[in-house]
Each structure stands twice: as C-alpha cells, then as structure tokens.
Amino acid sequence: MMAQKRIAIYGKGGIGKSSTASNVAAACADEGYKVMIIGCDPKSDSSITLLGGKRIPTILDLLRQKLDVTEKDIVHEGYKGVKCVEVGGPEPGIGCAGRGIIVAIQKLRKVCTSIDDMDLIIYDVPGDIVCGGFVAPIRKGLVNQAYILTSGEYMPLYAANNICRGLIKINTPLSGIICNSRSVTREEDIVKKFSEEIGSKLMAFIPKEQIVQDCERDGFSVLEKAPDSPVAGVYRELAHTIMSNEGSVMPSALEDERLRELTR
Amino acid sequence: MAENDISIIHPRPSSIVAALYTLRDLNVDVAILHGPPGCSFKHARLLEEDGIHVVTTALDENGFVFGGRDELSSLLTKVNEMFNPKLIGVVGTCASMIIGEELREPVQDANLDVPVIEVEVHAGYPNNTKGVLIALESACDAGIIDPEELGRQKILLEEATNVEKRHGAASREYLTPSRGDLKYKVAEKVIDYLKEGKRCLTIMNAKKETGYMFADITVAINEVASQLGMEDNVINMANVDDTLGLPRVRHHAKSIMDDFTEKGITIHENIGGMDEYPITGEKVSGLITEKYSDFDFAVITGVPHAIPMDNLQEMEVISVTNGPRQVIPLKEMGHENVIVEIDLHPKTLGVNNIVESEFGATIREVAKDMLERNSEAV
Ligand code: SF4
Secondary structure, eight states, rough: OOOOOEEEEESSSSHHHHHHHHHHHHHHHHHHHOEEEEEOOOTTTTSSGGTTTTOOHHHHHHTTOOOOOOHOOOOOOOOOGEEEEOOOOTHHHHHHHHHHHHHHHHHHHHHHGGGGGGGGEEEEOOOSOOGGGGHHHHTTOOOOOEEEEEEESSHHHHHHHHHHHHHHHTTTEEEEEEEEOOOTTHHHHHHHHHHHHHOEEEEEEEOOOOOHHHHHHHHOOOOHOOOSSSHHHHHHHHHHHHHHOOOOOOOOOOOOOHHHHHOO | OOOOOOOOOSOOOOHHHHHHHHHHHHTTTEEESSEEEEETTTHHHHHHHHTTTEEEOOHHHHHHHHHHHHHHHHHHHHHHHHOOOOEEEEOOOOHHTTTTTTTTHHHHHHSSOEEEEEEEESSSOOSTHHHHHHHHHHHHHHTTOOOOHHHHHHHHHHHHHHHHHHSSSSSSSSOOOOBBBBBBHHHHHHHHHHHHHOOOOEEEEEOOGHHHHHHHHHHHHHHHHTTOOGGGGEEEEEEEESSSSSSSHHHEEEEEEEHHHHOOOOOOOEBOOOOTTTTTHHHHHHHIIIITOOOSEEEEEESSGHHHTTTTOOOOOEEESSOOOGGGHHHHHHHEEEEEEETTTHHOOOOOOOOOOOHHHHHHHHHHHHHHHHOOOO
C-alpha cells in the first residue's frame, strides 16, 4: 500500500489555491484514489466545486452551536467520493481564527475514522500565515508535503518567498512550486527561475483559462464540467506529478533585491 | 525570547491580579474577569473575602475562537441584578486580549445605569504595576478618580517598581524563598534591649491592608515597653495618613489609627499615606537625622526595603516582611534580623481592625515568660 500523502497548498490570498486544490482532488479521484480535502479558509470555498455548488456546514459552525459533532456532520462526500471538510472560522474581526483551525482539526482527527484510509489528504490553508494557528496542520505533523502556489507577478512571488521563510522556520521541506498563470509576460520563465533559485522545482504551469472561472461559477470543477478541455489535462498532469513526487527540499529564501530583479 | 532578556524567573502576581486589587481599592462592588474560569483563581477568591464579588465569564475554547462579547454583556446584566452594585469593574485576561476582545462594546450592549471601569489588561507585562496603571487610567476616564490623584498614583507606581528592582523581589533573576529568623529568638532580643533601656524606633511602612497586621508589632513592642516602664524609650512612626489615596486605602489608615489611639499608642511621626510606602524612605531618613540619630535599634515592618540604610547604619535593624523572597535582599542591606509574617494576606483581607501578628504574639508570650521568671527570682 502506498504511503498516505498529506499535502498543504500555500500561497498568497486570491491566487487560486482553492480551485487548484479542488481540481487536483477531482483528478486524483478520477484515477481511483481515495481523496479528502480539508478547507481551512474561513471563506470555506475549497469544496464547493466538488459538491455541485453546495456549501457544507463547517466544523466551527457546528462547534459554535456546542453540538456533539460526529463524522457524518462534518465529512461530506462530493465528486467521485471525494470527502470534503470545511473548518470555517469566526466572523471577521472576532475571536481567533488560528486557534479555530487547531480546535477544528483536533475535532476532525478525533471523530473521523475514515481519515486514515485516504490516499491523499489536501489541506487548503489560508493564504496569509499570520499566526501559529495557521501552520498548525504542519506543526502537528499532519502534513508531509508542502506546495506553494504563485503567479509570475511580484506580490504573489513575494508571498511565496515569505512562505519559504516560514517553512524554514518550522523545519518543513518544500515539495514544489505551482504556477497559476495571470498571463504576465515571461511568466513561466520567471516562476521557473524562482523555483530553481530557492532550490525547488516548478511542478506545473496552469494557463489562465476562462473555462476554470466558468465551471467554478456553476459550482463544478473543470474535471467534472469540462473534462476534455486542455486545462483539465494540465490538472490531471499536476495530480499525477504530485502523486508520484517523492522529492522535497528545504527551500532557501531570496533577497528582496533578487526577487525584484527576477520580475523586472 | 533571548536568554539575556529574562530578568526575573520566579513567579509573581500578574498585572491582572494587580488590576483586581486596584479595583478593590476603588471600592468596586463587582469585578468581572473576562477570560478562562481559572484565571487568577487564588486572588479572586481572596478578594471575595475582602467584600468584593469576583466573577468570571468563563471563556472556553469556543470563546477563544468566536469571542465572548455576548457572554460578557449578559454577565454584566446578571451581576447587576444579583448584587445591585454601585460600581463595576471588568478586567481583561491573556485569553480575551490575545483574541482582540474589546470591553467597551459589551458594556454598551448591557447598557446599565451603573458606572463600569474597563481594564484592558493581560498578564504579559514585565512589571505588574502596569495592571494598576491601566485600571487607574480607566477609573479616571470613567470619572471615578480625578486627574490629580491619577498623577499622584503614577509617581507612586513608578517608585514602587524602582523599590522592587533595587532591593525587592524583582532585584534578582531568582530569589529563594526563606522563612527568615526564628521569631522567639528575635523577640527575646527586643525585650532584652528594652529592658536594658535601649532606645527603640518602630517604623511601620506598610502597604495598604497589610498594615492591619504590621501595626500589631508596633502595639506589642509598646505594650512590653510599658510593662517594663520604658515607654519613653520607644518612638513610633507609621504611614497612617488618612487623607491620601484611593477610598479604601484611606479607610484602612483611619481604622488603624483609631485602633492605635484606642490602645493608647502614640504615633509620634505620621510618615505618609498607606499607598506611599515606596516614597516614605526619604522622610524617615530625614526624621532620623533631625531627631533620632542616637537611637539604638529600629524595628521596621511592612516594606522595610523601601527605607534607605544611610541613616540606619548606627542602629541595629530588625525587620518584618510578608515576602519570603525579601529575606535575602534585606539581610544584604544590613538588617541583622529579618522575620517573615507568613499568610499575612489572607488574614488581613476583609478586616477593619488590627489583627494579631505572629511576631507580636511571640513578643507578648516571651515577655510574659521573662517577666514571670524575673518576679520568681525576686
Ligand atoms: S495565562 Fe493569562 S489568562 Fe490564562 S490563567 Fe494565566 S493569567 Fe489568566
């Protein structure tokens, strides 16, 4: 039996982590893998495209009501049996979302027996790691591979570089960089160069395609709604690369000056 | 935290606790701790003994994640109905402050016609006097004290911190607690000195309500001196000015002074308010130079380390503290004997009269034995 793959996808807020995560989940499910996706963002939109546009109750919503939460309350089956979980979060500006992630994941581990049967677990973590709670999945040993999603623009790369610093701090190697294109000039080159200079590699270049947006709006993954589109093929390829990727390295972060040069 | 940033590693009461005591001195009827149910448990219980109700919003894990605004506002309403208070205090804790809770909004939600002092404090300040300061500033904002009193308190707080850093519990990275010298041996010494006609200064420099017990030592020494016919050899100094400080502190000064008078004890020198223990040192020094430089020994009670040694060099100094970590610094200052009144705090909360101290009781007992032996010998 293959070792369970537990990955986290990091990257600047709004860069497309949730759509990448759900499309990779769907592609792996197509291949027959048992997949679980755990959305840690308070917006809870990691799983919506795997559930035909339906929102599921989040763990923290249920905990807030002080309910005795069971596995079936929080784990919902979506496209091709992908198990979907949403952590949720407090209302903006209230309480502590970081602590919320810790509490919710502890609860999930406690009540969810099927988690151990999964081939792949994807943690879709919030973009901005602002406190210890946000890196809890890694710290608590729940993740064994970390990926960073970026585009070729300066700000997402800046965030990616910072995430590398964070990974070094928490002693977690990086398994690769994924480029979600914004159609910037020389984008693939820039991200490839960045990946190499931090000591990692570019896993995939996802082109900017309207179809991704369209499927998302309808509440579906590209794999489900437009399986024959070229971009579906890219996701399939990425899913394959991730499932077979064994190598990971401790990244080194770049100096800000170098980062600017790269994107000039 | 870098190693050399660690200044003091033995636990001390936190800023939260300091804020609670300040609210007590401001005569609040209820203090609400907005945080975990166990926060500051021991002091919260003790303060109940002192006549104020201390309650908690009992923030749990859910509260940490989602905040506790509703819990706080409904608790405000509840305590208002239960205790009919004239003044309420709300105190933050690490948990509520770290998650960014705001105290003003729940107070507004509750909309009580009772003034509420909001103290946004947590336990992460190096000097716990920060808790006092925040409480006083909020009290000033709420119109409970005036800006002059706030200014005066600020000076006292700064000095209190300096005193602790110079010779107090904050003077060393770690201080081993100690029980100090044996009380009966020191009692014997005091009585012998009085018998020999040596001249004695009693200096009570007590912090607020602790004065109820330290005053008993002044009383005991005077009783024995009078039994020996040596009352004229004893001069008493005490910080019992009842015109200074927060309401409850002035009340303590008055109660203690009334008891002294009732017991026939003259306080020759009133050295300041009961919150002025950090700044009385200069005054005591001045008085000694002017009038008492030829005295043989001094018994200093309360916060002895706030009295400078400059003018005490020629005298034998015996001091009584309630801090087991104070023994080593006091000995190093040159005090021949240091005595610790254990458990002073629980015994002095909620009282309005002088309470018996262990050292006072020992002096009385030892004196009884010595005087009986003397009369048998005659
Ligand atoms: S850590 Fe802070 S909030 Fe928690 S019990 Fe201690 S003082 Fe209270």
